[in-house]
Amino acid sequence: LFSEPGAGSDLAALGTRAVRDEGGDWIVNGQKVWTSSAHLARWAILIARTDPGLPKHRGISYFICDMTDPGVEVRPLRQITGEAEFNEVFLNDVRIPDAHRLGAVGDGWKVxxxxxxxxxxxxxxxxxxxxxxxxxxxxxxxxxxxxxxxxxxxxxxxxxxxxxxxxxxxxxxxxxxxxxxxxxxxxxxxxxxxxxxxxxxxxxxxxxxxxxxxxxxxxxxxxxxxxxxxxxxxxxxxxxxxxxxxxxxxxxxxxxxxxxxxLGLPAEPRDDKDVAWKDLTR
Ligand SMILES: Cc1cc2nc3c(=O)[nH]c(=O)nc-3n(C[C@H](O)[C@H](O)[C@H](O)COP(=O)(O)OP(=O)(O)OC[C@H]3O[C@@H](n4cnc5c(N)ncnc54)[C@H](O)[C@@H]3O)c2cc1C
Incomplete structure (x- = not known):
C-alpha cells in the first residue's frame, strides 16, 4: 500500500490521509494502486499522510494495515499477461491502532x-x-x-x-x-x-x-x-x-x-522539498 494514482515515482506526494481519533487510533482514507497480492494478504504495509502542513517527505507515517478491516476494498487489475496479480485498494475509514505504527509519527518516509x-x-x-x-x-x-x-x-x-x-x-x-x-x-x-x-x-x-x-x-x-x-x-x-x-x-x-x-553526480533540481504538502500543485 505505497503507490497511488497520483503518486508513483514521486511517492512522497501521496495523498492517503491518516487522522488520529480521540481514542488514539488512526482512521485512514484514500486509494492505493498496483498493490501486489492484496487479494491474498492478511497484513499490508501502508504509508499515509499524517500532517499535510509539513513538506511532503516529513508529514508521512508508516503503518501495518489489517486487510480484513471492513473499510478495505480490494479490486483486481488485469495485466498484459491476462492475469491479475495486483489490485486497486480503496481505504474507507480503515481503523489502525497506534501500536501498528512503525517508526515515529512523521518519520514514515525514512522507514x-x-x-x-x-x-x-x-x-x-x-x-x-x-x-x-x-x-x-x-x-x-x-x-x-x-x-x-x-x-x-x-x-x-x-x-x-x-x-x-x-x-x-x-x-x-x-x-x-x-x-x-x-x-x-x-x-x-x-x-x-x-x-x-x-x-x-x-x-x-x-x-x-x-x-x-x-x-x-x-x-x-x-x-x-x-x-x-x-x-x-x-x-x-x-x-x-x-x-x-x-x-x-x-x-x-x-x-x-x-x-x-x-556516482555523486549533481541532483535533479527539486523546488518542492520545503513547501508544505497542502500547498503543492497536484
Ligand atoms: C508488476 C507491478 C507490481 C507492482 N506492485 C506494487 C506494489 O505491490 N505496491 C505498490 O505500492 N506499488 C506497486 N507497483 C507500482 C510501481 O511501484 C509504480 O508503477 C512505479 O513506481 C511507477 O509509478 P507510476 O506507475 O505512477 O508511473 P509514473 O511515476 O507516473 O511514471 C511515468 C513515467 O515517467 C517516468 N518518470 C517519472 N519520474 C521521473 C523522473 N524524476 N526522472 C525520469 N523519469 C521519470 C517513469 O520512469 C515512467 O516511465 C507495481 C507495479 C508493477 C508494474
Missing part, C-alpha cells in the same frame, strides 16, 4: 526508503545458482534445439550469459552488505540490471523460437498466488518481464538514484 531499498535487492538480487533464472531457460532451449541456432543469436546469447553471471555475482556481494545492515543505493543498480537482462533475454528467446515464441494466448482471468518471472512459456515471460522495469521503482528513477547516490 519507507529502507523498505524500498530492501525491495530492490529482493527483486533484483535473488540467490541463484550459475545459469539460474531467465538465462538458464534460454540456455536450455539453445542446447536442446540446435535447429534454431544462428550465428548472430549465438553472439547475443553469449554476451547476455556473461552479463547475467556478473549480475548474479554482484547480487552475492550485495547480500553480504545486507548481512551487516541496510542495503545501500547499489541495490538500485542491481534491480536495473535485472530488468534490462530479463527483457533482453526473454526477447532473445522469443526470437530464437520464432513462431513458437508467440504461442501465448491465455487471456483467462487468473489470480496467481506467486509471482514467477521465469516460469511458463516464452511468450508469457516476454510479456511479464515488461513490468520488471516499472515494479519496485522504474528504471529511469533508479538511474537517477545511481547517478546521485552512487
Amino acid at each position: 519507507a526508503r529502507t523498505t524500498l531499498m530492501n525491495e530492490r535487492v529482493s527483486i533484483g538480487g535473488a540467490r541463484l545458482p550459475r545459469e539460474g533464472g531467465m538465462i538458464g531457460t534460454v540456455s536450455r532451449t539453445w542446447r536442446e534445439r540446435p535447429d534454431l541456432r544462428t550465428h548472430e543469436l549465438h553472439q547475443r546469447l553469449l554476451a547476455l550469459w556473461v552479463d547475467a553471471e556478473v549480475a548474479r555475482m554482484t547480487g552475492e556481494r550485495l547480500r553480504q552488505q545486507l548481512a551487516v545492515g541496510r542495503p545501500g543505493p547499489e541495490g538500485s543498480g542491481l534491480k536495473l540490471s535485472f530488468a534490462r537482462l530479463n527483457q533482453q533475454i526473454s526477447g532473445l528467446e522469443v526470437e530464437l523460437l520464432g513462431d513458437e515464441g508467440l504461442l501465448y494466448d491465455d487471456w483467462t482471468m487468473r489470480r496467481p498466488e506467486l509471482v514467477d518471472f521465469t516460469g511458463r512459456e516464452a511468450g508469457y515471460r516476454y510479456l511479464r518481464s515488461k513490468g520488471n522495469s516499472i515494479e519496485g521503482g522504474t528504471s529511469e528513477v533508479l538511474l537517477n538514484i545511481v547517478a546521485e547516490r552512487v
